[in-house]
Amino acid sequence: MPPLGEQYLVLNDFSGGLNLKDAPDYLQPNQATECRNFVFDRTGAPMVRAGYALYGDTGTNAPIRGMHRFYGPYGPQLLVASGGKLWLGNDVTGEFTEVADGLQDLPMGAVTWGWKGICFLGNGADPILVWDGSQIRALTGAPKGRFLVVHGNRLFVAGGQDSPTTLYWSDLGDFETWPATNYAEADEPITGLVADYGRLFIFTPSKVQVLYGDGGVTTTLGIQTLLDGVGCVAPGTIVQWEGKTIFLAHDGVRIFDGAASVLVSRNIEPVIRDQRPTQRRDAVAAVYKGRYWLRWCDQTDKCIIYVYDLAGGWWTEFRGMSVAALLSLSGVEEQDGLLSGDWQGRVYRQDTGDTDDGKPIIALWRSRVFTPRPGWVWQYRRLQVQLQHMQGPVWVSWFTLGGARSGTLQIDPAPDGAVWGRAVWGRAVWTPNRPRFVSEPLPPSAVGPDLQLVIRQQGRGLWRGLVLQLWPKRRAR
DSSP, X not given: OOOOOOEEEEEOOOTTEEOOSSOGGGSOTXXXXXXXXXXXXXXXXXXXOOOEEEEEEOSXXXXXXXXXXXXXXXXXEEEEEETTEEXXXXXXXXXXXXXXXXXXXXXXXXXXXGGGTEEEEEOSSXXXXXXXXXXXXXXXXXXXXXXEEXXXXXEEEEOBTTBTTEEEEOBTTBTTOOOTTOEEEOSSXXXXXXXXXXXXXXXXXXXXXXXXXXXXXXXXXXXXXXXESOOOSOGGGOEEETTEEEEEEXXXXXXXXSSOEEEOOGGGHHHHHTOOHHHHHHOEEEEETTEEEEEEEOTTOOEEEEEEETTTOOEEEEOSOOOSEEEEOOSSSSOOOEEEEOTTSEEEEESOSSEETTEEOEEEEEXXXXXXXXXXXXXXXXXXXXXXXXXXXXEEEEEEGGGTEEEEEEEOOOTTSOBTTOOOTTSOTTSOOOOEEEEXXXXXXXXXXXXXXXXXXXXXOEEEEEEEEEEEEEEOO
């Protein structure tokens, strides 16, 4: 073995994200045992997520049970179900106007029939509601259901409390007429409907089935199984994105392409493995800017958003939010956006500003356990961090000997322009600020055979790398 001298531990790629499955000693260098409120850019640099701001309050003090963005004859409209009522939101003032009441307080689904300029809303217990942008009415003569899809110029309905396994569909081009023969039975209770690839897919807890035909009397053969052993266990998690369907199955989050499904949640497997029926029931999801947001409640019923980057393949956690419903805006009819509804009837705009409704965002990243060279004890000497665009302080903590020895360095934002959004004399506000390199010595007690690092950050900001200087001290006994 060649003689050991001064060494450096360089971390400049953090894009492995969260890994809850593997032991801290076996993670990849760019993965984290804890990763909260951080996202990663294409270079692997960590950034604190954006915050959220209040859109408006329905005043129900009850959970938001569903939201739908209706692109109709009067422009974009926000419909919100909460407290047994349906509300119309005003995008300018944030005020809500009641448009329907007397509903059961249940999760509500919705779909727009584009060329007819109307949308439908249903919760599986009350009659389906029809909204045309100015008036609402009950759809008489139609079955009840929560899962609504327009396919083959018909309205398809499933998820009724009295008929959980039955799929119904309307007459061709006529949502007022529901022939008695227009139905088919799935093998299990239906948990979602998706119209894509020119076909209608029926999700159940353990299967993905497909309707063969378009609903016509002579063209429809009924429901057949496409995938057996894989299905959706949480109706609120089904999301369509770029020709694919993402959903929560019994074994984790899966991406379905119309023929097969791929599991993408290995790194958060412990969360999925211990899921309870209530967690499945309440889970909701949305895709926003290429990231799948899965709202989850842990064993203490605290809200956690598990976020999966569909291009980067990493997971992270968003905490500090109260979320009962999620809604991604079109991006075609209007600017991209994401709305969330909480458990007290309030609606928020996500990815807005630098705070969570005025509260600072706290982010945390905990590294794997590094063993620079097995069999050696190391003196950890100096830590260097590259900061850029910082709002608040950053704390860098180190742990060795299994946490028996530890310490923390606090790094404050520089007053010379390396602060998020602060202008520098002679430079435009949008000009990238100069990076700041901070180098701090570690105390003599920073000695051990292993090392774990924790970054805690308050407020928005970006740091690009960590460099740790270390020196071999002696062979481990």
